Amino acid sequence: MAQTVQVHGYQLWRDRRGRISALRIAALALLLVPVALALQAWWSGQLAPRLLNDLVHRTGYWALLFMLIALAITPLRRSGRFSGLIDVRRLIGVGAFVYASLHIGLYIADEKFDLVKVALEIVKRLYLTIGFIAWLGLLALAITSNDTMVKRLGALRWRQLHQLTYVIAFLSLIHFFQQTKADFTLPATICGLFGWLMVYRLVAWRVREPSMLVLFAMTIGVALLTFFGEAIGIALWYKVSPMTVLSTVFDFDLAIRPGWYVLGAGLAVCLIDLVRSFMQPERKQRSPGAGQPAGGVSLVPRQRA
Template identity: 40%
Template sequence: MKFPWNDRAGQLSAVKIAALVAAFIPLILIVTGYKANILGPRPITQAIHETGDWAIRFFLISLAVTPLRNITRWSKLVLIRRILGLTALAYAALHFSLYIVDQNFNLWRVVSEIWLRIYLLIGFITLLGLTALGVTSTDAMIRRMGKNWNRLHRLTYPLAALGVLHFFMQSKADVTEATLMAGFLLTLLLYRSAHARDFKLTSVWTLIGIAILAALGTALIEYAWFALATRIPPTRVLFANLSFSYSIRPMWWVLGAALAPALWIGIKSATNRESGKFNPVSAKQR
């Protein structure tokens, strides 16, 4: 019997076990918070928000697996991509289920709300897309669908964009975390674009360039949202990125996260040069 914590050879996989443990931690925290009455005056509503947040987080983490594998050359990372994607689907399904609970199981009201509120419709379309990706994620479906599987799974990034848009629209004025998710998605798109254009993701300069572009793009996304969707002066938000008096704006978090792989590559390259310089075996071979 094949278990989710085993690799393809049937052996225990530490990286898959870690991914499975990570998948359950947010659920345990939410359930514990509900039992302990620390989710606020409207615990179901808070649980809806938290499950939705974790759905988009796990979705983006699953998308990060491929570029991280290309950067680190750690092939075992691919083993957790399916787990992370299915975890995102599970939290999205729980997010929707809790919304039905919040509406007192009035399915007609749920349907009418989805139809009348554009952000709910976007979220529901995203859930349907995630479900299609999850159902077709098995090895048997990959073999059965052939080239159609690749066509279907090209929807991954558009669905992630819809999920981030849903996050923005339901966040209203405080879009800090939604902006952060948009910045991370932009970073992943830049990785994908660089790889498609044969830029080496093991190059420090390529990774630094991506980090800078992602940070600037994150600031522009935040500016555009406030300019188009709120009455808050967007220039005030833009200039807030240059001040650290109150909080660190999303663009800086994106910059730091995107620079981390460049730093890792730089340290690894320096270490390899030093070990090669002082390694007598390497010197003898030269």
């Protein structure tokens, strides 16, 4: 059995054996990308006049994106046969919580630290209520995202608690969507990607490692739902026919519709699965009952030596 050594909590670049991890360093660099982009925008004068309001939206967007990246670890790990990815899922999940906390903190600062006003706004405005509930959920996951809490809660209860990841991500999507004024492209794209990740988990309940053909069929289905879902949303908002929106699907000069992004992401996973199946032909299909439940994927899971 691999030996586990004592690693201080601040040494995020080291794995559980105390070795410097290139994968962890890459994950840390990824988590710092939003900071670099914000600094670049500030340096070039591209930040909005209301600086704090701009940063509020930026941090909220990245918190949601990192939640999706954490959820994407499971299909990427299984399709790529790269178990090492599990080592950075906790790091990315906690990073999502940090950005969500900055999101709330900057909102409070934008309201001149008037906590009474902030509390009243959260109570009165539904999208703020939903966002705050999502943050509380992330807080609970972050507090319990360590091996000590796994031992205290027990593996089963800990895993059940971290199933809240899916609910939190869903609430965050609603919070994000409710702030959309007119352009549905980005929210629809994120919803489509989240839908793909959830359908993957539903399929994985029956087959722990879905075949490439199953992944392909799933990708086509979710991409089509994304195309139709966006068309219906725009049609309801602008009071036009959904067919008018769908007629622009292949007009790439006008815009690249969210369904194409979902299709591209899903096909990328299919390609990874296909390549790795040739490299490791001994792959075996296992039912969820053969090991850990296929759906038991959390935002910040326990890591093992």
